[in-house]
Amino acid sequence: MENKIKMIITDLDKSLLNNERQISKYTKMVFQKCIENEIIIVFATARPIRGTNIFFDSILPHATICHNGAVVHVNKKQIYQCGINPIIAKDLLKNVIENYPKVHLAVESDDELFTNFDPIIYWNWKDIVYEKLDIEKISKNIDKMIVALETVEELNEIEKYLTKDIYLEISDGRVGLIMNKGATKWNGIKELLKQYKIKREETIAFGDDNNDIEMIEKCGIGIAMENGIDEIKSKAKYICGKNENDGIAKWIEKKILQYILKKY
Numbered sequence: 079m080e081n082k083i084k085m086i087i088t089d090l091d092k093s094l095l096n097n098e099r100q101i102s103k104y105t106k107m108v109f110q111k112c113i114e115n116e117i118i119i120v121f122a123t124a125r126p127i128r129g130t131n132i133f134f135d136s137i138l139p140h141a142t143i144c145h146n147g148a149v150v151h152v153n154k155k156q157i158y159q160c161g162i163n164p165i166i167a168k169d170l171l172k173n174v175i176e177n178y179p180k181v182h183l184a185v186e187s188d189d190e191l192f193t194n195f196d197p198i199i200y201w202n203w204k205d206i207v208y209e210k211l212d213i214e215k216i217s218k219n220i221d222k223m224i225v226a227l228e229t230v231e232e233l234n235e236i237e238k239y240l241t242k243d244i245y246l247e248i249s250d251g252r253v254g255l256i257m258n259k260g261a262t263k264w265n266g267i268k269e270l271l272k273q274y275k276i277k278r279e280e281t282i283a284f285g286d287d288n289n290d291i292e293m294i295e296k297c298g299i300g301i302a303m304e305n306g307i308d309e310i311k312s313k314a315k316y317i318c319g320k321n322e323n324d325g326i327a328k329w330i331e332k333k334i335l336q337y338i339l340k341k342y
Contacts, residue, residue, distance in 0.1 A: 083334055084276045085118040087143075087267060087293060088326055089285040090125060090133070093303050097322050101136040108327035109137045111335055118274055122263045124249060124289055126221070127151070127189045141273075143266035145186060146247070146289050148221040148257055150266045158269045160260035161187075161219030166241055170256070171213050173239045174225060182226035183211060187218045200226060200253060223256040247289055255289070264292040282334070284318065284326050285310060301329060 088094045096102060109119060121130055122143040130142050131154075141152045150158035167185065174181055182200075184193035191197065191208040198206060225246075227233050233254040237246050240256070247255045271278060283290070283297035286306035294300030294314050302314035303321055311317055319325030 082280060083117060083282055083298070084280040085120060085270070085274065085282070086112060086330065086334075087120040087122050087263075087281060087283040087297065089287070089290050090121055090123040090130070092286045092305060092321050093284055093290075094121075094326055095133075095321060096324075101133060102324055102327070104324050105327040106136050108331050108335070112330065113138075115335070117334075118270075118276070120267070120270060122147075122266065122283070122285075122290075122293065124222075124255060126186050126191070141270050143263055143270075145221040146255060146257055146261055147263045147266035148261035150269050152270070152273055157273060158266065159219070159221075160258045160265070161221050162223065162244055162256070162258050164216045164218060164220065166244070167220045167223065168213055168216050170239055170241075170244075171216075171223070174236060175213075177239075178227055178232065180228075182224075184208075184224040185211060185216065185220050186222040186224075187216070187220050193224075195226075221257075221261075225254040225256060226252065227254075249287065249289065262292060263289060264296050267293055267297065284329075286321070301326075 113119060119139040120141045121139045123130055124146045125144060127144050127149060130144055143150050148160050171183060182195040184191060192211040193208050194211045197208055225236055230248060230251060233248060236254055240246060243259055244256055245259050249255050279298040281297040282299045283293040284301045285294055286303040291310050291313055294302060294310055300314045301316045301318050302311040303325055304317055305320040318329035
């Protein structure tokens with residue numbers, strides 16, 4: 079490796095987390111060694127802040143990029159926020175409901191979830207806290223909107239209702255995430271590069287899905303999960319093992335930690 083690695087950015091679900099949505103003891107150990115060697119650890123996820131913080135007991139990252147980049151925290155303090163104007167959000171949600179009456183909708187705002195359905199249908203997480211979505215009561219910037227329809231083709235049709243400042247991304251092949259165009263994981267990473275005075279070439283990123291492709295392409299070294307989608311694997315410089323087999327931690331230990339001990 080030509081550059082000393084100073085920052086590791088990792089997606090969570092289907093990447094750092096195993097299939098039980100947990101972080102193994104081995105992965106904890108590897109990341110602790112990274113921290114001891116002064117490598118900045120960043121979680122970059124589509125999850126909300128509250129859904130990211132629950133892993134801090136396992137690994138305390140230096141920074142988090144949540145809602146695909148809509149919110150960035152350093153040491154639990156917000157340094158960046160890029161949401162959707164509430165007026166624009168209201169108009170969009172009304173158009174979608176009018177044309178797709180059976181649509182499942184949710185919005186994330188100020189680290190709270192509002193939906194017109196039971197979210198356990200899509201996210202089998204325990205103790206999901208949410209409130210009923212009332213479009214007329216939306217008054218704050220929206221970090222992320224979630225749209226679920228019967229087919230991906232229908233989800234893609236939602237793009238015709240978007241304004242020029244927002245975009246749609248398909249996640250897990252079943253739900254659409256709608257965000258401000260400034261809300262991307264890569265934009266969040268750029269904020270952190272400025273914060274920590276680190277060069278792009280000094281970073282490594284791990285991911286598995288569509289929302290990880292840009293950071294995989296633009297970070298110094300982009301690594302796709304073996305269990306990732308084909309498109310991200312075609313863009314990555316390397317492919318590590320599966321999330322269920324500690325793929326990220328094994329790659330870091332072999333390629334980064336052994337390199338540090340050998341060279342430094």
